[in-house]
Amino acid sequence: MSNVVTNWAGNITFGARRLHRPAALPELQELVRAGGPLRVLGSGHSFNRMADTTGDLVSLSSMPRTVEIAEDRRTVRVDGGIRYGELVGRLDAHGLAVHNMASLPHISVAGAVTTATHGSGVRHGNLATSVAAIELIRGDGELVTLRRGDEGFAGAVVGLGALGVVTALTLDVVPAFEIRQYVYDDLPRASLEQHLPEILAAGYSVSLFTNWQTTDINHAWFKRTDELPEGPLFGARPADGKRHPVPGVPADNSTDQFGVPGPWHARLPHFKMEFTPSTGAELQSEWMVPFDRALEAIDAVARVREKIVPVLQVNEIRTVAADDLWLSMNYERASLGLHFTWIADTAAVLPAVAALEEQLAPLEARPHWGKVFTEDAATVRSRYPRFADFQALVAEYDPRGTFRNAWLDDILGR
Template identity: 70%
Template sequence: MTDRVSNWAGNVVFGAKRVHRPTSVDEVRRLVSAGGPLRVLGSGHSFNRMADTTGDLILLSSLPRLVSVSADRTSVRIDGGIRYGELAPLLQAQGLALHNTASLPHISVAGAIATATHGSGVLNANLATAVSSLELITGDGSLVTLDRENPDFPGAVVHLGALGVITALTLDVVPTFDIRQYVYDDVPRSSIASSLPEMLADGYSVSLFTDWTGLDANMAWLKRRADDPMSGDWFGAHPADGPRHPVPGMPAENSTEQHGVPGPWHARLPHFRMEFTPSSGEELQSEYHVARSDALAAIDAVAAIRSEVAPVLQVCEIRSIAADELWLSPNYRRDSVALHFTWIADTDAVLPVLGAIEVQLAPLAARPHWGKVFTTAPATLRTLFPRLSDFSSLVARYDPAGVFRNEWLDSVLSSR
């Protein structure tokens, strides 16, 4: 089947000769066995050419839905094409939950795992840490299962699409829980300077938003368990007088319910409702992770060039993520704070500013999010991700013929 496919934001049109939407795992195996080059595309919520190919592109959204809860109700086995917004209500109906979600439920689970996508919370690790096993079709068409007992597992979970096609995953689940969401306006810079660690820890999930037109943060979004309500001001910020959207000018109805109204985890932890497009898609995104202890230094570093940043920025979100043991995770062995930039949809205007931010954050060993726009050199990536060389060896073993390689991946795995 030949058609043209773009990413969610529309800034990347994939160069695939053919696009396939298989309806069974056997069909995926036949496609892979025919040889490469080929890549897999999830929900397309990436902003670089990670999923691009000059050969065949595989979309897994048409695989039969699989949501199978284990007998002990501690895990769920799912298919490789399901999105969080499809999975979450099915878990909720069985009294179960995931430990966290990303900001938007529209993304595919397998795609989010491949890039170490995350939510927020000082005790919450990124979404990939919920994976207890994965089933993938490797470059020769073999179906392989890896679990936490396998020594390759920590390198295979965040895999950048380099090891094979993920056809099924098993995720840890927990008993369902309710969340209250609160939004506060005008967070003073003085409070950020004096109390940032306390701010980021004051909820199940906490986000600060700024447009960098000044030093104060525009908003704070706090998500607390329903049995932990709050009232009054917050570190000098005032409760919002109405519903808010993280991106200035976007309709607040797209956002999940606020004002402390309790609701199930999957209806509060994301910022956006599944039934609405989270934004117009007219944007680029970048994100950098620094050690949590360097969070204020990172904020100061960006603030120093805010006159360059603000004109091309829609909003910047600041969140905390717990450390993990996954080789290519930006949070590998480091409790982190992430600065996420939503830019205007103008690559030529954004790239020079992005370069300036990377220079500012370089002394803090800022690790980029794999699915966003970044210009970090491959040699620098090797210093930032200490297991990247080990991952390159893993790729060579699982895909010796380079079926899943592309120009972007070759660049990432390069030592130059």
């Protein structure tokens, strides 16, 4: 490639020979038929080498944008390159919404789905759970469609890019709704011990942010469909100004707060689409642990607080409902998510990541597929009861290894 291509964070420089931007489906199929190695580059919001390759990268950014709402208004079919920020306004204009969104509206829908990325809420599954059908080009270049209930569907949705190039997704939609966002400062540690399940269930979506300078929570964000009464909540006080998730960072790019009602797509993410997301240069890690062991997990992080504070920007604590997708981090268990935004220094961050993994191992923590983790692949595989079935599905859809790379070889154990 004549130009260096990196991921969004800049910590990964892709080793591909070429970057293709096909403009039509037949052109994309021919690229696949030519053989690999070939990997799809979405919005680049992965923090490890899952999208890297020594062969060719393909971006779907030049493919036609597709937003087709079904006649019954229960689903929408979108193309494989669309981002949430491009989709949500068009859905809202038709009085429709997706049930959940990630912190950043800048990510691609297909990339979020294939890695089981999520928003938060004890009653809400991750973004992949809204998929009703998936269309992909498998390793021989043929286009196939799998619908919810079909054999292999639950294994294909969170597919890590291993089964093929996702060209379209059909998503469940719901009627559009309004959300109010409230932020509270200084949630006491004692409140977590006494009321953690109630706190995390006190909104459509709830996020707790801490930099672990103390054992208290810096900010608690409650996204609700109704109003909250004035005054303290669980011992925390209403914020006296707009907040950014990272303590001390200017809040201009954060979504609106103070309980002002607004459309779902302008409140469920933490960051506005029109601004640069988050703090810029950073690394990210995330682990999902069983929700019924949530306080144990928070205690586990506290035990290595001194190791993580020097390299931590913020730790977000949130919840995700259980699902039946084979490689979802929330497979068959409601989860507490522990998301860490680190400084942009890989060498300094990795020891902190390893320390957290050691503490969280007894809880069978599942790392986010697209973020920084160091546990060996065999250990990660052991935490997914259907992993052998996924390996068989990969062999069926990509027997030539068109979509393989070193990262995926390690994960699959072959």
